[in-house]
Amino acid sequence: MKKNVRQHFPRVVRDHTHAMWRDLAVSFLPFVVLFAVLAWLVIWLVDPAPPHTITISAGPHDSSFMQYAQEYRKILGRNGVTLNVLESDGSVQNLNRLLDPKQRVDVALVQGGVSAGRDTTSLMSLGTVSYVPLIVVYRGKGLSQLSDLEGKRVAIGREGSGTRMLSLELLGANGILPGGDTTLLPLDGLDAAKALVSNQVDAALLSGDSTTRALILRLLTIPGVSVMNFNEADAYTRIFPYLDNLDLPIGLLDLRRRIPPEPLHLISPTVELVARSNLHPAISDLLIEAAQEVNGPAGLLQKAGQFPNSVAREFRISEDATRYYKSGKSFLYRTLPFWLATVVDRLLVLLLPIAVLLIPALRLIPALFTWRVRSRIYRYYGALIAIERDAMRSSSEEERAKLVAELDGIEASLNTLRMPLAYADGFYVLREHVRFVRERLEGVRERAHARQ
Template sequence: MKRPPLPHDHSRRIVHDLTWTIGPFVLACALAIALVVWLIDPAPPRSITISAGQTDSSLHQIAREYAKILARNGITLNVLPSDGSVQNLERLLDPKAHVDLALVQGGIASREQASSLMSLGSVAYVPIVVFYRGKGLTLLSQLEGKRVAIGREGSGTRVLSLKLLEANGIAPGGSTQLLPTDGLQAATQLVSNEADAVFLSGDSATRALMLRLLKVPGISVMDFNEARAYTRLFPYLDDIELPPGVLDLGRRIPPETVHLISPTVELVARPSLHPALSDLLIEAAQEVNGTAGILQRAGQFPSPVAHEFPISEDASRYYRSGKSFLYRTLPFWLANVADRALVLLLPVAVLIFPALRLVPALYRWRVRSRIYRYYGALIALERGAMHLSSDDERRALLVELDYIEESLNTLKLPLAYIDALYVLREHISFVRSRLVTSTTKDSRIVSMSK
């Protein structure tokens, strides 16, 4: 009879059972965590880049202020100078530019370009202010055939000015001479009669420059009486006002309310921007852009009102409910670690709760399966005893039974399963007694026959 494959060294069996029972569960948890880290990438980068305006522009100064605030939380904001909003948008759309966000004026992006980016909110007005020689100008169409400074090439002022003029029937190549100048240079051309009208916006339309132009005899500022119509035709425009005296209270300049149209500067980012950094940037914008000015009330910016770019879900959540509890109560990096831990624990918890019921059952099955192997060998031996034809075969079965019992003597089980071990010993003794009794009876029968 072939000897059953029973082990004689059980010294490491308990550790082996625990390893093969808990090991797959631990491996599954590790794979779940690795998958979450790979898919969600919860760790925010410590350095990001923003494309701002020229080094002497207000947009560049705003970005520098953002950088100071983010530095408090250990985030480095690299401020990249640019020629203006057009180049800022181009950098955001170019994967090779390695720019994470930018300050972009409304009115320069196509619908397709805007859909591939996201906005963290509007942070400032950049109104279009039209100064002209003479009086009584109420429509942009009245500039037909005149010399008009509409901003330098690549500027957001030029892009928006061309759109507004085109809506009023004035296009490049016609009778109207479109001059590529802005700011102080355009104002100088207007004063020296080298231009009939100028479009000023953003840094060009400073309070000081507007006051200087309004003090020059023969120069007026256009009142956009149709401002509401412009906001309907161009959704990225707002209708704003210059109240009487807002530029100079003592001299009441302007003497009457001046209606203006204005796009906003939006803080635009790529969709890959980390949510924690989105919160920090909006918080910085509230500190930098939330003060009152001649064009805005305190707390008006940053604003979640959608203009040209869709507001991100993270920004909408921040404007609706503010920072989460962790970020309100803990330092940024500690809150981030806690937030990441929660994100990682969720998929692990999905595995843990079923495993709490599955692991004990799996361990119990592994322990009992070792005992069942002995029962299998014992049953095979007992069946062999039913077909004995000689004493040599019977003695061979007793040797096999000794082998089973010898292996069993080295078996180590947890205390909770010791009862099964003693039951097995009783069954081995039962089989042995049957073999011995059968041997004795056979001997008596042989003696009597002699």
């Protein structure tokens, strides 16, 4: 007999342990669902994952803008982000693409001066990345100001380029307007250089928006081609606030051949890396980091570390860019690979709401578990009370037999009830109460028989 009890005992423990784990699972389930929903809301709405692919609108294929964008693409690629580079006509088209919600463009290189009169509140700047000086090259010598180009053939850049927009504004300030005596041709880059060398144009206004610096340097080494000295550079920078004054010393471009042969004054807008306001902060950091690597070293027109910078120009500086320029990359992004850092960063965002809910939840779960287990016992007491009351009011043997049958049903149900062992005391108290009601019912039946 003892052997049978010992063999039966482990099975009983397993049955009741299974019931306990089931109750625990059901008690935890609402909180697990709540945390899952909260995590989804935080991750996808509050702190979405950075995209794996973004698009930049650069410039013509033979422009410094395109060169910058291609270098950015390589750097972002090292961090697992694909940068699609779109060729464009220049800054004007770049800005139009950013402002058009139908265009899938996230960031663009935009030259100063092209946003006048445009609503750019939906855009933000990641910083100024370079100068793009306006170079006026012409055949012959003696050109001292833009007004001297009146009546000549002048290449001013293709439609949609920042070079063209800047050229028209500066020429207009000197009294040269489209439709007048001056022939304004939509040529830039290599096309403008070829036209100048072949005497198809008398002058060309070139800038990095649509021309590489190497091409400008080659032009200056061609006999008979000169560059105009902006003697009124200070005046231009005051009339047009987006322009800067650049001074090139003798021989800066070529010491052996003394190019330029005399100090050269130039005017130059700056280029901003402009993005839509919904650009992910992690991508913003990557782009600024790429700009530091590409545009940060010292060059002919800038000192080391001069670019990129957070000087406000035509677009508001984004909060993420301001934070980056002040303190650099966060600890996570400095120490972990980019995509691992983004995952950890987003998980940290979850800690606060989880901590707020976890403490009261941990207090509530035991109470919920206890209520669920004891509710299995308590639900029988309503039936027991009803049977006991009906027994006191019953007047026929048939009614009392029906009450006994109900009581038998309760007891049969209890025989199949599984309870965690920690709550077995309540289970056995219930059985005692069932026995108590049965005894009262039997007492009523005996008294009824005695009266008969």
